[in-house]
Amino acid sequence: MQRSKFAVGVVGGVSAVVALGGLGTYLFGGTESTTGLDGYSTASVGGHRALAADIVAIRTQSKYHPLPWVGDKLSSVSCPTGLKAVAGASITCTGRKSDGEVVRIPVRVTEADAQSVTWKFER
Numbered sequence: 649m650q651r652s653k654f655a656v657g658v659v660g661g662v663s664a665v666v667a668l669g670g671l672g673t674y675l676f677g678g679t680e681s682t683t684g685l686d687g688y689s690t691a692s693v694g695g696h697r698a699l700a701a702d703i704v705a706i707r708t709q710s711k712y713h714p715l716p717w718v719g720d721k722l723s724s725v726s727c728p729t730g731l732k733a734v735a736g737a738s739i740t741c742t743g744r745k746s747d748g749e750v751v752r753i754p755v756r757v758t759e760a761d762a763q764s765v766t767w768k769f770e771r
Contacts, residue, residue: 649753653728661749661764664685664695666696672718677709678760679711679768679769679771680758680766680767680768681707681711681766681767682759682765682766682767683699683703683707683764683765684700684702684763685697685699685733685762685764685765686763688700689701689703691730692729692730693706693729693730693732694732695731696732696733696734696737697733698729698730698731698732698733699730699765699767700719700730701726701727701728701729701730701731702738702755703743704727704730704731704755704767705725705726705727705741706725708725708727708741708743708753708755708769709722709723709725709743711769712725712743712753712771714770720745720751720771721745722742722743722744722745722751723741723743723744723746724744725741725743725750725753726742726743727755728740728741729740729754731757731767733760733765734753734755734757734758734760735757735758735760736757737757737759738754738755738756739755740752740754740755741753741755741769742754753769753771754768754770755767755768755769756769
């Protein structure tokens, strides 16, 4: 009887750890970001308000490899222009893996209003 209770406890404990790991990966591994448009983060691209290129690059680099088992570690992420605050607008940023390989990162606006831009990138 003791062995079966121990086995049930072990299985339950392992299941809880796996579930928490999955939840953590989901929460930290997201590729979507909402960024406010203020005096520090706003630029102009083609006459439209845009999220400044350096803000997009920094946020993308920090979220690209949030956990050791999610994404590749990148450095030197840069974006060619700001990201227009218009739903559907897109740019392609680039970064480098530790071995020097260049990685192209598509970035797209999913929602935008006068105060903020919600955007996501692809790993």
